[in-house]
Amino acid sequence: MNYTILVTGSAYGTQNASTAFLFCQSLVKTKHKLYSVFFYCDGVLNANSMTTPAIDEFNLVQAWQELNKKYNVKLYVCSSAALRRGILDDEEASNLNLKKGNLAFCFQLSGLLELAYSIEICDRIIQF
Template sequence: MNYTVLVTGAPYGTQNASTAFLFCKALVNTVHHLKSIFFYCDGVLNANSMTTPANDEFDLIKAWQKLKKKHHVNLYVCNSAAMRRGVIAEKKILNLDTQNGNLAIFFELSGLIELACAIKKCDRLIQF
């Protein structure tokens, strides 16, 4: 089966994102296919490169990046939700008069149309 995962929880403060990561990690080690992960609402904070957990805490942002690098899973971030929460890409800085973007590498800004296309192509949509 083909899966799409929708993450709506922030990386820290709730279990949504960490549970989603554990599900995705387990899924890529099965016969099923994880086509894409879409971050929406507070889930876009998973793409904030400025998030720095304590040394003894699990770094969820780096874990998502490793999952993308190893298994070639698309990490889509809702552009509108990201803008509302201060997560911006380098190419957006000229319009916002900021010095740096903070969208973590391997994450890609997209619109809800990308989520709609992923839902159409997958067999299962799992939301965390």
């Protein structure tokens, strides 16, 4: 079965994103296919490379990146929601005369069209 996961909760402050990550981790360890994870609303904060948790806390941003690298899971970030919350890729940052953006490695800015496509080709979408 193919899944798309929609994450609307921020990396810290709610359980939504960490529960989504644990669910995704379980999916990839079974015979299900995790097509993509789409970060929307406050969920885009999962893609902030400047997030620095305490040394004894779980680094959720890094965990998402490892999921991408190990299982080739696409990590899409809604570009409009990201811009509203100060998440910029290098191109957007240069438009604002900044040296570098803060979109974390492995995350890709995208639009809602990508979410619609993911929903169309997958059997299930689950929102956290």
